[in-house]
Amino acid sequence: GENVEQHPSTLSVQEGDSAVIKCTYSDSASNYFPWYKQELGKRPQLIIDIRSNVGEKKDQRIAVTLNKTAKHFSLHITETQPEDSAVYFCAANLPGTASKLTFGTGTRLQVTL
């Protein structure tokens, strides 16, 4: 089955700096890669996603890049703000079983003043 690895597990950056979280996946047939943000005590929420027919997608300060050859995708947050502090999860779909997403173990991002 699909295996998704996520690094780092924790990340601390100063306000205004950039943050990068990286994920790798094992099944080259995966074609959908969402990122979820979970604030402390809150529900996970989709912040951005990318499909395998594109290499990069941006939404204001957030961007995701996908390298299909290397089977990795990354989340980039620029000009970080304290409200970006949360746990971020990457995921990849498991082809052939439309109902399954495999999640990474999460990255706890702390934005310090």
Next chain:
Amino acid sequence: ETGVTQTPRHLVMGMTNKKSLKCEQHLGHNAMYWYKQSAKKPLELMFVYSLEERVENNSVPSRFSPECPNSSHLFLHLHTLQPEDSALYLCASSRTRSLSGELFFGEGSRLTVL
């Protein structure tokens, strides 16, 4: 708000108790999911229902029993649980069970098994 509500938010139970978690969605979605979230582990898919039919069961122990009486409601019945079952149980819904779209999560039910 995402329109997915879970009750109770917190639950403490003994190993011999029987309890149920409830999930309700008002988004008109056709698929609903139960996930288990444990510390330092990936979100684990437990069950998937599509149009009230169970379509996925990820080798979950029989002490967890799901029920989907209609497309808006999902239950997780719990009995004779173990301490290692303590976790956050998240319900989610999606428009269809094709995962090319967004999962909408509830805020979870924090379960502690004593």
